[in-house]
Amino acid sequence: MKWNKFRLKTTAEAEDIVSSMLMDLGIQGVEIEDKVPLTAADKEQMFVDILPETEVNDGVAYLSFYLDEEEDAGQILADVRSALEELSAWTDVGEGSIEESQTEDLDWMNNWKQYFHQFYVDDILIIPSWEDVKPEDSEKMVIHIDPGTAFGTGMHETTQLCIRQIRKYVTDQTRILDVGCGSGILGMLALKFGAAYSVGTDLDPCAVEATHENMQVNGIRPDQYQVMIGNIINDPAVQEKVGCESYDIVAANILADVLVELTPVVVSRMKPGGIYITSGIIDDKEQTVVEAVKRAGLEVMEVTYQGEWVCVTARKHCES
Numbered sequence: 411m412k413w414n415k416f417r418l419k420t421t422a423e424a425e426d427i428v429s430s431m432l433m434d435l436g437i438q439g440v441e442i443e444d445k446v447p448l449t450a451a452d453k454e455q456m457f458v459d460i461l462p463e464t465e466v467n468d469g470v471a472y473l474s475f476y477l478d479e480e481e482d483a484g485q486i487l488a489d490v491r492s493a494l495e496e497l498s499a500w501t502d503v504g505e506g507s508i509e510e511s512q513t514e515d516l517d518w519m520n521n522w523k524q525y526f527h528q529f530y531v532d533d534i535l536i537i538p539s540w541e542d543v544k545p546e547d548s549e550k551m552v553i554h555i556d557p558g559t560a561f562g563t564g565m566h567e568t569t570q571l572c573i574r575q576i577r578k579y580v581t582d583q584t585r586i587l588d589v590g591c592g593s594g595i596l597g598m599l600a601l602k603f604g605a606a607y608s609v610g611t612d613l614d615p616c617a618v619e620a621t622h623e624n625m626q627v628n629g630i631r632p633d634q635y636q637v638m639i640g641n642i643i644n645d646p647a648v649q650e651k652v653g654c655e656s657y658d659i660v661a662a663n664i665l666a667d668v669l670v671e672l673t674p675v676v677v678s679r680m681k682p683g684g685i686y687i688t689s690g691i692i693d694d695k696e697q698t699v700v701e702a703v704k705r706a707g708l709e710v711m712e713v714t715y716q717g718e719w720v721c722v723t724a725r726k727h728c729e730s
């Protein structure tokens with residue numbers, strides 16, 4: 411099927427309101443291009459510590475949407491233009507020009523799948539739902555994960571560093587706290603390695619659905635885990651739910667700057683003798699995190715590396 415592409419020029423300031431107007435008119439999905447720098451909150455969510463040089467924000471935004479050949483593009487565009495006109499009475503919608511072009515045949519739902527294939531983390535096979543397990547892998551630990559809205563397919567170096575450390579320390583008594591659980595992959599693998607219970611937290615509401623889905627697809631029962639939204643660093647409700655001195659392992663694969671604030675808060679969640687496994691640390695920030703871990707009273711046991719990423723594993727002293 412051919413698609414008609416429409417690229418609307420507006421202002422960065424009006425991009426949210428104009429996108430929402432397009433959605434109200436029944437347009438499903440809007441692509442936004444602008445030069446607005448990411449905020450600290452965006453970076454936490456997207457897991458980017460180092461950004462490429464970006465162009466200076468010129469205040470312009472382009473919103474693209476696609477209509478299939480069957481849709482009445484003339485009517486929809488007339489509705490868009492009239493809604494833009496209304497909006498322009500109280501906000502600067504910029505030029506409001508709409509460029510039209512035709513795209514090649516696009517298979518929206520499936521095209522991206524060509525970029526994600528099964529892969530191994532050591533002897534663990536991670537496989538998306540549209541691929542089959544090869545006969546020679548049938549004896550391996552197989553984890554089913556589709557890339558989705560929450561971070562954590564297992565492909566990132568920091569996730570792999572955490573997986574190896576969790577595997578090293580997990581026992582059948584382990585209660586694990588997975589801060590920044592994303593897709594739930596670390597807690598899920600801890601359970602697969604034999605852990606007794608996993609608690610996940612994240613700021614991103616998508617993490618809840620993603621974690622439930624991944625746990626279910628991988629045969630984890632609802633009574634083996636829980637997942638909650640909220641910031642354990644400063645939200646007393648989350649801190650209360652998570653509990654004190656309850657975890658044998660705390661894993662946190664989050665950016666270094668967040669770890670500095672998080673570490674003193676999670677220490678009180680760990681049982682005496684508990685293990686703290688943390689990554690998300692780009693090599694430049696190794697010392698920053700090591701120092702934060704020591705300041706929080708933990709003993710650094712191991713620092714491991716993969717590519718430019720670092721994982722710090724530490725222990726809480728036995729007497730609390």
Ligand SMILES: C[S@@+](CC[C@H](N)C(=O)[O-])C[C@H]1O[C@@H](n2cnc3c(N)ncnc32)[C@H](O)[C@@H]1O
Pocket residue numbers: 454455457560561562563564566568569572589590591592593594595596611612613614617640641642643663664665668690
């Ligand atoms: C790199 S992802 C890790 C996902 C998964 N645990 C993994 O290892 O692949 C970092 C996650 O931490 C979350 N996050 C960032 N700051 C947080 C905070 N203060 N508390 C809980 N989650 C946080 C982000 O939303 C994101 O889902």
